[in-house]
Amino acid sequence: MNARKVARVLGWVSIGLGLSELVAPGALARFLGIRRGTGLLRAYGLREIAAGVGILTRANPTPWVWARVGGDLLDLASLGPAVKHSPRKENVAGAVAFVLGATAVDAWCARRLSASNV
Numbered sequence: 001m002n003a004r005k006v007a008r009v010l011g012w013v014s015i016g017l018g019l020s021e022l023v024a025p026g027a028l029a030r031f032l033g034i035r036r037g038t039g040l041l042r043a044y045g046l047r048e049i050a051a052g053v054g055i056l057t058r059a060n061p062t063p064w065v066w067a068r069v070g071g072d073l074l075d076l077a078s079l080g081p082a083v084k085h086s087p088r089k090e091n092v093a094g095a096v097a098f099v100l101g102a103t104a105v106d107a108w109c110a111r112r113l114s115a116s117n118v
Contacts, residue, residue: 003112007065010109011055013102014068018048032079032095033088040078047071062113069110072103 021028022045025038051071054064076099082092 003109003116004061006105006109007055007061007113010065010068010106011052011061014048014052014055018045018050018052021045021048031088031091032082033086033091034082037078044071044075044078047074060117062110062117065106065110065113068106069103072099072106075099076103 021041025041025045028041029035029038047067048071051064051067054067055061058064076096079092079096079099083089083096086092
């Protein structure tokens with residue numbers, strides 16, 4: 001599989017996810033069963049959009065894919081308390097599963113890109 005092509009897909013995924021976090025943080029918060037944190041969700045949306053733009057516009061997308069990996073870790077850390085306290089634990093578990101899958105793809109892609117840039 002071509003890591004550069006995967007990186008482009010990840011760039012578009014980042015932009016789409018970031019836009020949803022930026023435009024509709026309340027809906028995401030309700031889905032996750034959290035009462036606060038829409039400002040943080042918006043900030044995470046901006047982070048996703050920045051990573052996506054960086055991936056899609058830079059000759060070397062590697063640092064921007066690594067930024068996605070870091071963002072995934074932040075997302076997981078933020079979801080941790082929701083796993084314990086949210087009344088919508090199933091939705092939070094689904095979000096955790098999604099982020100874990102994204103982290104695996106992001107890390108694979110970042111490692112492949114890093115190895116090809118050496």
